[in-house]
Amino acid sequence: MVYGFGQVLGETLLLLDAAGLPRDSLRDWTSHVLPAPNLVDLYCDKMVSRSFGGDGRPVGAALEVAQKDLRLMRGLVDEAGGSSSNSSPDPPRPGAPLPVLDGVLGEVSGLLDARAARGEEAPMDWSAFLLELEARATS
Numbered sequence: 001m002v003y004g005f006g007q008v009l010g011e012t013l014l015l016l017d018a019a020g021l022p023r024d025s026l027r028d029w030t031s032h033v034l035p036a037p038n039l040v041d042l043y044c045d046k047m048v049s050r051s052f053g054g055d056g057r058p059v060g061a062a063l064e065v066a067q068k069d070l071r072l073m074r075g076l077v078d079e080a081g082g083s084s085s086n087s088s089p090d091p092p093r094p095g096a097p098l099p100v101l102d103g104v105l106g107e108v109s110g111l112l113d114a115r116a117a118r119g120e121e122a123p124m125d126w127s128a129f130l131l132e133l134e135a136r137a138t139s
Helices: 002-021 023-033 041-050 063-079 099-118 127-139
Strands: none
Touching: 002 023, 002 099, 002 127, 023 041, 023 063, 023 099, 023 127, 041 127, 063 099, 099 127
């Protein structure tokens, strides 16, 4: 869910840009509409202020951790084989599209690839995937 919130926040920032509205207005929503403190508000602040690390300071969950988590989640679906021990009537079929998961995984992987090509090694917070989302939206 956390990565999904990040994707929604990132896309909302792009929509605010397209509408010519200040990105800070998203902070108003996350801090006043949702009971604070919460993870959405925390990552909104990181994304609006572009506090992703990459400068040698410690980060919470690095891009590499996000990529590992997201690949694990994708693997759970891909290897499910249509079997389930829970009460779900129909588990997802292997390879089923999950747009939020697939989108964030693509953006995290794309940013990691771009950083590797530039020789950048300092850890960055997973929410830095916003940089790849922005690059894809403007290219």
